[in-house]
Amino acid sequence: MIETQWLIPFLPFLSALLVHLFGARRGKRVAQLSVGINLVVVLVAVFQLITYIARDTGPQWTAMAGGWGSLQIDPLSAIMALVVAGISLVVHIYSIRYMIEEPGYARFFMLLDLMTGSILLMVMAGDLITLLVAWHLIGVFLYFLLAHNTEPVNAQRYAFWTFITYRLGDLPLVLAAMVLFQAYGALDFPTLFARIEATPDARTFLDLPVAGTVAFLVALAAFAKSAQFPLHTWLPYSMEGPTPVSALMHAGIVNAGGIIINRFAPVFVHSSEVLHLLFVVGLFTAVLGSMLMLAQNDIKKSLGYSTVGQMGFMIMETGAGAFALAIFHLIAHGLFKGTLFLGAGKVIGAARKHDGVPNDPLYDFLVERKPAPARLPWLLIGAAMLIVPLVILVLAHAWVAPDFFQKQGAIVLLFFGWITGVQVLFASHRLDTENPLRMMALIVLSFAVIVVGYSVIGHSFESFLYPDTEFREALYAAAGIDQITFGVLIVLLALVMVAGWLGAYLTHVRRQRVDREHGRTWLTLYSLFSHEFYVADLYNRMTVSMLALSRRLNSWLRWG
């Protein structure tokens, strides 16, 4: 097994080389070569995962030579290798036809292979240097993939944004590696993590704790790669690149933040403060991304902000101590977001034929002879919305893992699950239907199936990814805060949510009055949203000022 694992990152790089060498001779058929090799990678990844589970020998580590250039098979690398290889294969197959009329067809497949190889190397890296190499390469190849169409100015501009943000994320990881190496004198993960476990209280410069400092630096690296506020601006604009790249990026590349945090879980378990930071930044980004998603009128950009929000949730989950859940989330998100991107073109095509705007109910009633839509009484639906999701969530988790409620992180996640459930029921209630009771029953049933399925799979996945129960408990404990503060925060959040719903309801029923009285406020808010809170403008202004200063310096020093 230890030998075959080398094939997983190695084969895509080999494919890239072959595509480059035979690109001119084989023409468009070169894509088949790339797809064929990537299919082999998927098969090897499946074999590796099955063998790992079947043998049950625990994590294994192997190096080519010396202390670096090593790979590690553990649950995280085995499962992520399969996910990445699988998504990449789908993107490869999709690109065969999608990119057929684009210039640089062979170059595109070469870059796709290089990117796949880099991500696979990142998830399987067994030491700090290999991880750094892969971490850097991901940013480089993403830049060239986004700038694949070499001429449009906007594509280049946004590819540059992405590149420079990724570089900002590369450097904290370098610093983290430096601190770890200096403190523990090891590069390979098994030795490094064993030494951290033995002496978790080691100190580094300025008498700072090594674990806390490294966790903070890794978190910064993750923020840049996973588009967390304020380093999120590149993601929605990277849609200028080819659609298959968007799919691969949203389904695989942006997940790097969650993967790296999980890889360094033995460090985070000793860094409560950084876990709290992850929670706050993740929560803020989730809210920001979701709000900005609603303000978009371009489907790809809307999907971009949706990814920002989802990445926020993912980071927030790690901040709540649910490390395995973050990986489960990123896999689920990767699959559905990849599907959405690859289907975006078809949706746009369909929208050109039919605008999708529902008919006026009166028209349907008189012309189409359809009965008028009916709705359930608001009091009943209001009560159902608040109670039903909560009951389903609590019962599902109580059945799967009764001790789940003793963890603060779990309560937080249930809280967000409850809010999501309420939103789902509310959205369903607003749909026009002839039989609202049947629709509501179906929605509740679907919600229950999803929640139960999610709970069962989520808990099994957690046991697979982190088989050591004590370690799982320690992660939740590290993410916890004192009970009183926790209780106050939960109540406060619940009040904010209920106030939000009430506000939305009152705004809806008193629309004209609210518009008249608060028109200016709405306009200001709309301006803020449409300019995405001016974050990108601020960066632009800073960039221009720095370039002007550089020019002035060169002029003063006479270019010498």
Place this chain on the structure above:
Amino acid sequence: MSVLLILLAAVFLPLFPMSLAFNALAARITSTYVQVALFIAWPQIGVAIILWGDLAPAGGLLVAWAILSAILYAFRLLTIREAGRWAAMLASSAWPLVWLFVMQRPSDANVIGFALAMSAAPVLMLLVRSALARRLEAAYTGLHGGLARDLPRLSGVIVVTTLAAMALPLFPGFFALLALLGGATPGIALGVLLTWLLWSWAGARLLQGTVFGPRSGPIAEDLSATTTWTFTSLVVLLVVSGLLWTGGVL
């Protein structure tokens, strides 16, 4: 004596304003071959002086001077448009890092290796400048953009050279910087990382001004297959040497 030797070494492992001498000299030389020889030999003279005089700094002013020089030239690199001048500024930003590396008391061979690794990208950039000037009469970024469309081989060479200039994996500069950071103090590490980030920014701007964007400028002939393969071999050699030599620290 040692102060004089330090000042002399600061000319060859350039610290601002002593670096003005190297940049002025590099600008005057027109022959690419002589420039390449200068870029390889110049820092080695500085290394020889440091090793001979045992001038490794223990910290303090000299270290701060080296960091600020590296940052200053990296920052100025952002708006340099002529490729030859770009190579000289990159060298002026990279070579001061040798001062920081010798602080860690590495072996003589590793100091020489480090200086060579820091010279690799500027030397490659000189070759690019020569190829650009021969075809387009001038090697200015932003003047003749969009080369990727008509000159794919030359564009590939520019891309690879720029990646080397950004000290990205697997080029020797990457491992040299890791070796330096492996034994660096936090202050030095922050200075080195800032320099590294500025190189990346400058490199991306260089690519946008040459390889990417709408095609403009005269019609020109691409690199021949032989020249491309020669360059590829040179790059492979550099990468292999970078993989074998990691600075002795890692």
